[in-house]
Amino acid sequence: MELNVNGVTHPISSSPLTSLLEVLRQELGIxxxxxxxxxxxxxxxxxxxxxxxxxxxxxxxxxLQGAEVTTLEGLGTAPDGLAPVQEAFxxxxxxxxxxxxxxxxxxxxxxxxxxxxPVYREQVIEALSGHIxxxxxxVKIVDAVIAASRxxxxxxxxxxxLRPEPSEPEIEVKGSPA
Amino acid sequence: MxxxxxxxxxxxxxxxxxEAFGDGRGITVFAGGTILMPEIAAGRYPRGGRTLMLDxxxxxxxxxxxxxxxxxxxxxVPLSKLAGSRIEPLxxxxxxxGDLEIRAQATIGGNLCAPPAAESPRGDxxxxxxxxxxxxxxxxxxxxxxxxxxxxxxxxxxxxRLVLAIEVDKPRRAxxxxxxxxxxxxxxxxxxxxxxxxxxxxxxxxxxxxAPRAKRLHGVERALAEGASGEDAAARALDEVDPQDDAxxxxxxxxxxxxxxxxxxxxxxxxx
Ligand SMILES: Cc1cc2nc3c(=O)[nH]c(=O)nc-3n(C[C@H](O)[C@H](O)[C@H](O)COP(=O)(O)OP(=O)(O)OC[C@H]3O[C@@H](n4cnc5c(N)ncnc54)[C@H](O)[C@@H]3O)c2cc1C
Ligand code: FES
Ligand code: FES
Numbered sequence: 001m002e003l004n005v006n007g008v009t010h011p012i013s014s015s016p017l018t019s020l021l022e023v024l025r026q027e028l029g030i031x032x033x034x035x036x037x038x039x040x041x042x043x044x045x046x047x048x049x050x051x052x053x054x055x056x057x058x059x060x061x062x063x064l065q066g067a068e069v070t071t072l073e074g075l076g077t078a079p080d081g082l083a084p085v086q087e088a089f090x091x092x093x094x095x096x097x098x099x100x101x102x103x104x105x106x107x108x109x110x111x112x113x114x115x116x117x118p119v120y121r122e123q124v125i126e127a128l129s130g131h132i133x134x135x136x137x138x139v140k141i142v143d144a145v146i147a148a149s150r151x152x153x154x155x156x157x158x159x160x161x162l163r164p165e166p167s168e169p170e171i172e173v174k175g176s177p178a
Numbered sequence: 179m180x181x182x183x184x185x186x187x188x189x190x191x192x193x194x195x196x197e198a199f200g201d202g203r204g205i206t207v208f209a210g211g212t213i214l215m216p217e218i219a220a221g222r223y224p225r226g227g228r229t230l231m232l233d234x235x236x237x238x239x240x241x242x243x244x245x246x247x248x249x250x251x252x253x254x255v256p257l258s259k260l261a262g263s264r265i266e267p268l269x270x271x272x273x274x275x276g277d278l279e280i281r282a283q284a285t286i287g288g289n290l291c292a293p294p295a296a297e298s299p300r301g302d303x304x305x306x307x308x309x310x311x312x313x314x315x316x317x318x319x320x321x322x323x324x325x326x327x328x329x330x331x332x333x334x335x336x337x338x339r340l341v342l343a344i345e346v347d348k349p350r351r352a353x354x355x356x357x358x359x360x361x362x363x364x365x366x367x368x369x370x371x372x373x374x375x376x377x378x379x380x381x382x383x384x385x386x387x388x389a390p391r392a393k394r395l396h397g398v399e400r401a402l403a404e405g406a407s408g409e410d411a412a413a414r415a416l417d418e419v420d421p422q423d424d425a426x427x428x429x430x431x432x433x434x435x436x437x438x439x440x441x442x443x444x445x446x447x448x449x450x
Contacts, residue, residue, distance in 0.1 A: 016186040017208075017229065019215060038219040040212055040280060053279050058215045060208070062186060063233045107279070130277030 001065050005030060006074030016062030020054075021045045023061045024071065032072035032102045036132075043131030046103035047071045053110045055130075072102045075109060085109050088148035089141070096135035104131050108145040119149040184224035188231045192342060195235040201319040202338035205230050209254060209288040212280055213300070230340075237287075237342060247348035253287030253341040257303075260286060265346060267354035267371040271306040274356055274366065287341040290314070290327070294390035297425040298365045304331065304392030306354055308384035309371035313345045331391045349373035353446035355439055357387070359426060367427040368436060370443040381447065383440065388419040388432060395419070398440060408448075412440035 003012045005028065014023050021038070024030040024047070036042035038057045045056040048070040076083040085108045088094070095101045111119060111127040124145045133141060147153060184206070189195040199205055204227040208214055217223035238254040240263065249265060258281040260272040275281055275289075290307065292300035307327045314330040316323060316339035327344070352373040356366035368387035374380070380403045386392035397418050401411035421432035 016231075017184065017218060017224070019219070039216040040276075043279070046279065052282060054283060055279060057219065058212050058283060060211055060215065060231075062188065062231060063211075127278060130279050 001062065003028075003061065003064055003069065004067065005069045006071060007068075012061060014061055017060045019057050020047065020049075020059040020061050020064065020069065021056035024056060024069075030071055030073060034099055034102060036099070041130075041132075042100075042103075043107065043128075044100050044103040046106045046131070048106055048110055051110065051113065053107045070106075072105055075105065083109060084148040084151065084153050085112065085145065087153035088144040091154055092140055092144040092147060094136065094140045094144035100131055100133040100135075104128060104133070104141055107131060108141075108148065111145070112149045115149060117149065119146060121146060183226055185228045186231060187228055188233075189235045192236050195230065195232060195237070196317040196322070196340065196342070198230055199317060199340040202340065204228055205338065207232060207287075207291070207338075207340055209285040210256065210283045212276075212284045213288060213292055232287075243345070249346055249348065251286055251344045251346065253290075253343060254285050257281040257284045257286065257289070260303075265348055266352040267306040267309060267349075267373060268303060268346065270352075270354035271303045271356075271369065271371065274358070275302055286344060290330075290341060290344065299367070299387040299390075299424070299426070300365060301392065302356070302366050302369050302386060305369040305384040305386040306371040307344065307346070308392055308394045309352070309373040309382045310346045310349060311373075311375070311382060314341060315343045315345065316341045328394055347375055350376045351447050353443045355443045355446065357427070357435055357439060365426065368421075368432055368439060370436075370439045372443050372447045374447065381444070383444075385415065385419065385436065385440070387426075388415075388421045388436060393419055395440070402444075408444035409437070409441045412437040412444065415440055 001012050002009050010028055012023060012027060014027050021033055021035065024033055033047050033056045034044040036044040040055045040058045046053050047056045049067050076086055085105050089105065107127055111123065121142060124142045187198045189198050206224060206227060206229050208229050208231045214223060232254055237252040239252045240255050240259060241250045243250050257272040257275050260268055261281060263269050275284060286303060289301050289303045294300060312327040313324050314327050318339040354371045357368040358366050366387060368385060370385050372381055372383050380399055383398045384392055384394045395415050395418055397414040398411045401414050415436055416433060421429045423429045
């Protein structure tokens with residue numbers, strides 16, 4: 001069969017029930033989707049299939065004839081071609097070890113595309129609920145997605161976004177948690 | 179065993195799928211794959227035989243049949259579509275499954291046919307389908323047939339059938355409650371669904387997570403029909419089911435929580 005990934009068509013020799021994750025990483029050498037649980041439960045392997053987020057470990061490659069697969073490599077690359085979510089993750093310190101980041105970015109990008117404009121916190125939490133992060137505590141990830149959806153992707157705008165509401169008690173910031 | 183150790187069949191229509199399935203011997207049906215793909219990763223499947231992929235067979239329609247609220251749900255309809263369908267209590271059950279990416283891939287046929295697992299109950303939609311008195315249209319040995327979901331779930335382990343569609347009547351009142359562990363990815367430890375149709379039919383009550391497959395609770399229904407309070411009727415559930423220990427909850431815990439869950443679902447039904 002043939003598989004279209006990031007706009008390029010590849011001949012595939014893996015057997016039909018091989019997972020998309022295995023095909024991308026072993027056969028095509030596209031390694032942004034990470035291998036986490038291989039059970040659909042962690043989200044780090046998430047890629048887009050015809051624009052919708054899917055767990056690459058749960059998709060049999062045979063079902064993708066004629067489909068368009070997009071991985072992080074197809075979303076944007078540094079230094080100039082980053083997508084808004086990628087810019088916002090960078091500016092907002094939304095990645096630590098980075099293992100969950102490819103899946104988070106793909107799901108967040110799909111959410112912003114679907115919404116076509118600013119997204120609410122609840123929408124982000126719902127969209128990322130299948131994505132596990134062991135490092136960040138999620139707050140900076142959710143903030144970054146909201147910022148990206150508003151086009152506020154540089155560091156100065158981030159500080160603005162994260163300023164407490166007038167009614168919130170002031171918290172003394174003691175250096176960067178990173 | 180590796181993923182290559184099976185012959186893959188990809189029928190292009192429902193009729194071809196039925197023909198390829200035949201009497202089902204040696205065939206594994208592959209729908210959304212959210213259960214089967216992890217089985218491959220774990221090396222438990224495939225064990226030879228043939229795999230029937232349904233992704234090109236159609237079977238993904240959700241059709242209104244006539245004006246009386248009867249709906250035919252194709253076996254390949256994804257749970258995301260049901261979640262937004264207002265076909266209660268099925269929609270409520272679908273909304274709670276996994277997360278939005280899983281719901282977009284998981285099918286109703288796969289949920290109905292989910293093989294029981296040792297670590298947790300599976301098939302969270304089954305109780306809702308039982309409470310609705312759903313009918314299952316399937317093909318296999320001796321051809322096509324339509325039967326109640328109750329009979330379908332009770333068939334013998336070694337009779338494999340190809341589910342084509344599930345028919346439901348939208349109930350007049352419905353409720354659904356589940357006992358979940360605080361993590362988006364755990365299956366419900368127990369599910370309870372209640373429904374009452376138009377006319378003078380009684381309330382149907384069913385529970386999942388209390389047996390390998392969900393069960394209708396006839397004793398509870400009878401008690402309600404005889405005028406028992408919700409709480410007294412719910413207490414009868416323990417005569418009909420014998421829950422098991424698994425990774426989500428102990429049998430003891432389930433026995434203690436089940437009557438409360440049923441009582442609350444019945445209260446919700448009266449209120450709604
Ligand atoms: C992260 C994660 C979270 C999950 N959370 C939940 C949850 O909260 N609740 C829940 O109930 N489930 C959950 N699941 C399990 C699963 O997603 C659902 O049960 C789903 O509905 C299964 O459908 P499928 O089409 O993906 O099944 P498949 O994997 O394709 O098939 C499952 C089984 O059904 C059989 N089958 C499928 N279709 C048919 C048919 N038409 N005729 C005959 N046999 C058929 C297959 O042979 C197989 O044995 C979860 C799964 C994952 C990976
Ligand atoms: S590796 Fe696919 S969800 Fe964890
Ligand atoms: S940044 Fe380490 S798992 Fe999310």
